[in-house]
Amino acid sequence: MSTTNSPLHQAQILLEPWMENFNQPEPNRLDVVIASQDLLSAAGALETNHWGYLAAITGLDHGVEQGSMEALYHFCTGPVTLTFRVSLSRENPVVSSLYEIIPAAIVHERELQEMFGILVENIPDPSHLLLPDDWPEGVYPLREGFDSAELAQDYQPDLTEKTDRQDGCFVIPIGPQHPALKEPEHFEFTVDGEIVTGASVRLGYAHRGIEKATEQRTWVQNLYLLERICGICSHIHATAYCLGVEQLAGVTVPPRAQAIRELVAELERIHSHLLWFGVAAHEAGFDTLFMYSWRDRETVMDILEEISGNRVNYSANVLGGVKFDITDEQKETIRSGLNFLDERLHHYMNVVTKDTAFLQRTRGIGVMTREQADQLGTLGPTARASGVERDIRVEAPYSFYNDYPIPMVVETAGDLEARFVVRLKELLETNKTIRDILDRMPEGDLKTRMPRRIKAGETISRVEAPRGELFYFIKSNGSDKPARIKVRAPTLCNMASVVTLAIGHQLADIPVILAGVDPCFSCNDRAVAVKPQNNGWQIWSWEQLRQHGIDFYQNKDLVKPE
Amino acid sequence: MGIDLQNTIMDRIATWARINSPWAIHFNSGSCNGCDIEILATLTPRYDLERLGVKLQGSPRHADVLICTGAVTRQSFSRLQRIYEQMPDPKFVVAVGSCALSGGVFQGCYNCTGGIANCIPVDAYIPGCPPRPEAIIDGIVKLLHSLREGPDSTTESQAETENRRFA
Numbered sequence: 057m058s059t060t061n062s063p064l065h066q067a068q069i070l071l072e073p074w075m076e077n078f079n080q081p082e083p084n085r086l087d088v089v090i091a092s093q094d095l096l097s098a099a100g101a102l103e104t105n106h107w108g109y110l111a112a113i114t115g116l117d118h119g120v121e122q123g124s125m126e127a128l129y130h131f132c133t134g135p136v137t138l139t140f141r142v143s144l145s146r147e148n149p150v151v152s153s154l155y156e157i158i159p160a161a162i163v164h165e166r167e168l169q170e171m172f173g174i175l176v177e178n179i180p181d182p183s184h185l186l187l188p189d190d191w192p193e194g195v196y197p198l199r200e201g202f203d204s205a206e207l208a209q210d211y212q213p214d215l216t217e218k219t220d221r222q223d224g225c226f227v228i229p230i231g232p233q234h235p236a237l238k239e240p241e242h243f244e245f246t247v248d249g250e251i252v253t254g255a256s257v258r259l260g261y262a263h264r265g266i267e268k269a270t271e272q273r274t275w276v277q278n279l280y281l282l283e284r285i286c287g288i289c290s291h292i293h294a295t296a297y298c299l300g301v302e303q304l305a306g307v308t309v310p311p312r313a314q315a316i317r318e319l320v321a322e323l324e325r326i327h328s329h330l331l332w333f334g335v336a337a338h339e340a341g342f343d344t345l346f347m348y349s350w351r352d353r354e355t356v357m358d359i360l361e362e363i364s365g366n367r368v369n370y371s372a373n374v375l376g377g378v379k380f381d382i383t384d385e386q387k388e389t390i391r392s393g394l395n396f397l398d399e400r401l402h403h404y405m406n407v408v409t410k411d412t413a414f415l416q417r418t419r420g421i422g423v424m425t426r427e428q429a430d431q432l433g434t435l436g437p438t439a440r441a442s443g444v445e446r447d448i449r450v451e452a453p454y455s456f457y458n459d460y461p462i463p464m465v466v467e468t469a470g471d472l473e474a475r476f477v478v479r480l481k482e483l484l485e486t487n488k489t490i491r492d493i494l495d496r497m498p499e500g501d502l503k504t505r506m507p508r509r510i511k512a513g514e515t516i517s518r519v520e521a522p523r524g525e526l527f528y529f530i531k532s533n534g535s536d537k538p539a540r541i542k543v544r545a546p547t548l549c550n551m552a553s554v555v556t557l558a559i560g561h562q563l564a565d566i567p568v569i570l571a572g573v574d575p576c577f578s579c580n581d582r583a584v585a586v587k588p589q590n591n592g593w594q595i596w597s598w599e600q601l602r603q604h605g606i607d608f609y610q611n612k613d614l615v616k617p618e
Numbered sequence: 619m620g621i622d623l624q625n626t627i628m629d630r631i632a633t634w635a636r637i638n639s640p641w642a643i644h645f646n647s648g649s650c651n652g653c654d655i656e657i658l659a660t661l662t663p664r665y666d667l668e669r670l671g672v673k674l675q676g677s678p679r680h681a682d683v684l685i686c687t688g689a690v691t692r693q694s695f696s697r698l699q700r701i702y703e704q705m706p707d708p709k710f711v712v713a714v715g716s717c718a719l720s721g722g723v724f725q726g727c728y729n730c731t732g733g734i735a736n737c738i739p740v741d742a743y744i745p746g747c748p749p750r751p752e753a754i755i756d757g758i759v760k761l762l763h764s765l766r767e768g769p770d771s772t773t774e775s776q777a778e779t780e781n782r783r784f785a
Contacts, residue, residue: 187729188693197728204728213695232697233645233678240646240694261694262648265727272726284723287652287748331655334662350662357659368652368748 063107067131067138070105074098082303084452085516087139092151095142099129103157108133109433110154111518112544113164114529115172117146119200125149127174130516130529135452137516149174160433163548171198171267186263197268204268228563232261243570247563255558257551270541275301275375275510278538285543287368288331291324292521294373297541299454300517300530301375305510311498313377314456319493320364320372321455321519322462322486323390326397327356328522329479332571333404336476339567340417345407352400355393362389377503387494394487401483408476418472422557422569425470432553435546436524441478442470448520455519460496462489472568509536521546636682636708637762639671643681643705647698647737648730649688652748653715657685660751667755670762678704683761689717689730690737702738710741710761715748722747 064086068078074094079087090098102108114128127149129140142151151168153176154161165176166185173196176182184191190213196202226247232240240261246254266285270278283294295317302309309317330353337345357367363386364370364379372378382390408414424434429442439446443466449457450464465481467474512534519526524546531540557569646654660667661674675681678701690698702711713734716722721732734740741764744757 188691190692202728204726207728211692213692232694233643233701240648240697261691261697262646262688263691263693263729264648264689264724265729266724269724269727281723284650284652284747287650287655290650290652347663350659351664354659354662354664367750368656 063133063136064138066105067102067107070101070107071098074101081514082516084136085139086136087141090140090142092142092144095129095140096152096154096157098140099154100157102131102138107131108136108138109430110158110161110164111137111525112527112529112542113161113168114540114542115168115174115198116531116540117172117199120146123147125172125174127151127168127172128529129154130527132518132525132527137518139516144174150177151175152177153179155180158433159431160549163551164544170196172196173199184260186260188260197265202268204265245558245563245566250562250564252558252561252563252566255554257554267541267543270538272537274536275508275538278541279373279375280371282541282543283369283371283373286545288328289324289521289523289526290369291320291372292519292526293543294371295321295455296517296519296526296528297530298373298375299519300515300528301510302506303515303517304513304530304532305507307376307504307506309377310501310504311456312381312500313502315460315493315497316378316380316382316502317373318456318460319382319490320360320370320378322490322493323356323360324370325486325522326483327353327360329483330356332522333476333479336568336571337414339571340414342414342417345404345414348400349404352397355396359390359393362386374503376506377501379502381502382494382497390494391491394490398484398487401480401487405477405480408473408480415473417565417568418476421472421565422561423469423471424553424557426468428556429470429553432556433549434524434553435549436520436522437475437479437482438524438550438553440465441467441474443468446525448518448525452518454517456493460489460492462486509534510538523547524550633765637765639673640682640710640758640762641673641675641680642683642685642758643675643678643701644685645687645698645701647686647688647694647718647734648691649715649717653687653718656748656751657687657714657754660754665751665755667758670755670759672758678702679706681705682709683758684709684711684738685714685758686711686734686738686740687714687718688734689721689724689727689732690734691729692731693729695731695737698734698737710765711738712742712744712757712761713740714744714754714757716745717747719743719745 067086071088074090074097075088076091077089081087108131111130111132114130116126116128118124118126123146125144125146127142127144129142131138144151151174153165155178162180163185165179166181168174169176169179169182170184170187192210195207228245228247230243230245232242242258244256245252266281269281273281279294279297282297283290285293330349334346334349334353337349360370361367363382364372372380408418424442426443429439429444434442434444435446445464445466447464448454449462453461463485465478465485467478510532512532514529514531517528517530526546527544529542530538533539554570558566561569644654644657659665684702684705686698702709711734713719717724718734721730724730725732731737742757742761744753746753
């Protein structure tokens with residue numbers, strides 16, 4: 057317990073001057089009540105002492121009767137979470153922006169502002185993050201009393217196209233429909249000749265309003281809704297939700313069920329990384345590699361289909377356990393599939409580290425130093441490729457990662473090549489862990505009984521999705537429906553790095569830099585904005601941009617890597 | 619579909635060409651990605667949609683078929699209409715996945731308008747969450763079949779299905 061307690065103890069000492077009250081709801085959590093005027097100084101104290109990173113900001117509306125709202129600032133380090141609880145009045149909720157201290161806070165704050173109507177003072181960009189541009193003024197979807205039927209009646213869609221492009225800028229708009237990334241987002245890159253000088257992203261095309269919808273569904277129904285946040289990492293969303301709800305209910309899941317959860321999560325990681333590998337290779341102009349990796353990905357899709365019956369939304373989890381067992385024949389199928397994949401992964405490793413043409417697109421491109429990665433709050437393989445040791449499976453083992461540990465894979469170069477290598481190495485380790493699970497799978501039940509109503513309380517659940525840390529905040533008020541579920545997916549934290557990395561690079565490198573962080577917009581749909589500058593503009597399609605990238609490197613003198 | 623594809627000899631030639639090689643464009647109107655990765659999987663070696671002449675196209679101006687997923691969020695509503703308007707006639711829309719059909723699991727969410735058909739006319743529906751690649755291929759083949767046989771014959775008889783399978 058000392059590892060859990062000491063950072064929290066340290067934080068308690070740091071926050072002494074501003075702390076109005078504190079509470080330790082779970083051994084690895086500390087809730088600190090802070091007045092809104094002290095927020096900046098308290099966050100500053102954590103930042104100057106390098107205590108953790110800002111993981112998410114959750115808003116809570118306590119309703120008209122209580123007349124109060126709360127903003128929760130969650131800071132994480134290792135297995136512990138520190139939460140600032142800032143109480144606000146419902147009539148005039150105001151907090152100050154943490155942007156000056158923690159630049160990555162801006163996206164969380166913009167979300168808080170538009171969803172709850174909490175005014176964030178001194179925020180550099182107060183525009184809509186997730187909601188549409190034609191959203192009515194003064195309507196805040198996550199406040200109590202918001203009625204979606206009423207909104208649908210009064211909603212006036214604005215079908216005219218808006219451009220906020222400044223004249224005298226050379227801007228290349230991309231999306232929301234573009235053939236490369238299979239998700240709708242709108243990017244604008246400002247360029248000076250070949251060099252990118254500014255970038256901005258408009259997200260929210262895939263914002264569906266799931267957090268609000270969870271409040272209208274029962275605990276069991278939500279499992280199926282949350283699984284459909286993302287079609288790529290569906291299992292991990294359901295796992296994070298189940299872990300949180302089980303923690304609230306005080307239910308322990310049987311060991312065999314936990315092992316199966318981990319097994320499916322790791323199989324999902326293989327499918328997700330291979331999917332990314334193919335798409336990233338496509339962005340780099342290497343379509344053969346794209347086709348090969350997607351062919352090999354079908355191996356793991358077959359395995360998932362055989363054990364769960366579905367290719368994409370496996371629906372492995374139920375509250376209190378899992379739905380299906382793994383038979384001995386299935387174990388054999390999985391093992392032979394893994395043998396094939398191991399062989400292919402070694403081949404791919406050869407390709408990404410030795411192929412001359414490929415290395416020209418990746419080595420030394422999009423370099424993010426350790427300090428930058430830390431400051432921008434990147435997560436998952438993107439952070440690990442820059443030498444930041446951040447992996448929830450190792451730092452705060454959940455489910456069965458204590459019994460079947462997985463080593464942390466870290467690369468130090470921080471360029472695109474490192475991001476390829478780190479993911480491929482991770483897959484080799486994943487394969488070993490899956491074999492380990494298959495060899496020593498505990499016997500026993502697949503699920504335990506869960507109550508229909510969950511005890512009142514709040515909990516935080518953090519898991520390692522294929523793209524990085526996934527953060528769930530779950531609040532129950534003792535009924536059969538949750539009071540609030542907050543989801544913070546890893547792409548949010550990684551998108552900040554894309555815009556920063558893009559600036560100063562060749563235009564031709566942008567598609568592959570963008571793909572390098574493995575963005576997943578349906579998961580979270582958020583934004584970053586940087587001011588464009590320069591003169592004159594022209595429109596290129598994504599395809600033209602990609603073609604330009606390919607041509608640029610074909611015409612460039614081939615430099616052989618040593 | 620509104621347009622007679624078999625009227626003149628030139629129409630017939632154009633329709634014959636279109637059926638043999640329809641160019642498709644893909645748009646995600648706020649789906650969870652599940653359908654989108656399955657659409658992408660149909661283009662890769664295991665399923666290989668290109669053997670039926672289907673080519674995924676980047677620009678709406680070159681496309682015959684709009685393959686569309688998702689429950690149409692408010693933000694993408696006008697974009698979807700604009701993409702549809704940019705496509706040259708005759709054009710066909712395939713809605714893929716439960717959300718694209720009816721809003722699916724996201725029904726009642728404040729930012730979803732619920733289904734592609736609320737936004738643009740749809741010619742073929744492929745249900746599933748997400749549909750398997752085989753189902754997507756089958757849906758597209760059925761669409762092509764209806765082009766050949768005229769707008770009224772959207773479903774083929776069992777015998778025709780068997781014929782096609784073994785042709």
